Amino acid sequence: MLAHQFAIIPMNSNKSIIMPNMDFISIDDTIINYIGDSLKWIYSTWNGQEVKSGLLYYGFSIIQNDELLKFQNIIKQWRNLFYYSPEEFYLTGGYLPENAQYENILINKVDLINKLDALILLCEKAKFQKSCILHNGI
Numbered sequence: 001m002l003a004h005q006f007a008i009i010p011m012n013s014n015k016s017i018i019m020p021n022m023d024f025i026s027i028d029d030t031i032i033n034y035i036g037d038s039l040k041w042i043y044s045t046w047n048g049q050e051v052k053s054g055l056l057y058y059g060f061s062i063i064q065n066d067e068l069l070k071f072q073n074i075i076k077q078w079r080n081l082f083y084y085s086p087e088e089f090y091l092t093g094g095y096l097p098e099n100a101q102y103e104n105i106l107i108n109k110v111d112l113i114n115k116l117d118a119l120i121l122l123c124e125k126a127k128f129q130k131s132c133i134l135h136n137g138i
Contacts, residue, residue, distance in 0.1 A: 002029035004055070005136045006119055008126045009062070016048060016060045018136045025118045029138055030105050034091050035078050042071045044135065057137045064132035071133070072123035079116040085109050 007024035009015045018024045032039070032055070040054040044061035055061045063071050086109065093103030126133050 002138045003027060004029060004032045004138060006122055007134050007136075008122060008129065008131045009134045010131050011064065013132075013134075014048075015134060018134060023122075025115065025122050027115055027119060030091060030093060030107075031112065031115075033094070035074075038074050038078070039071075041074065042067045055135050055137065059137055061135040061137070062132050063135065068123060068127060068133060072120055072127070075116055075119050075123070079113060079120065082109065082112055082116070 003026040005018045005024050005026050007018045007022045036054070042055075042063060043051050043053055044055055044063045044067060046052050046056040046061055047059045048062070055063075085107075088109065089107055090104045091107055093105045095102050123133060125131075
């Protein structure tokens, strides 16, 4: 399954890849795609070069300063919304042309809430350490 990874790195770090020995959180691509429109409200540095809205889908993004707080708050709001979901629910995924319908993806509420809580905590740690978040796309 495709996943996006998030880890804390120091400000002005030249790291671009999350290594297995780093403390990181993986969020399923399905969730990132589902909440993707709201993630365009933050600005991040894409592949260490230019600042753009959202997260780079293929490659790496760095979220820092005020954008880190904004990112954390967007994730908190999605977490709060999903809190009211049933224990298992379906999200609409991508369009499947061969079936002429949209994909239905089964989500486990507890697993999703735990992942989002871990990402929120990671952001909190980064703010406390005056660090930033490195995002590795798929």
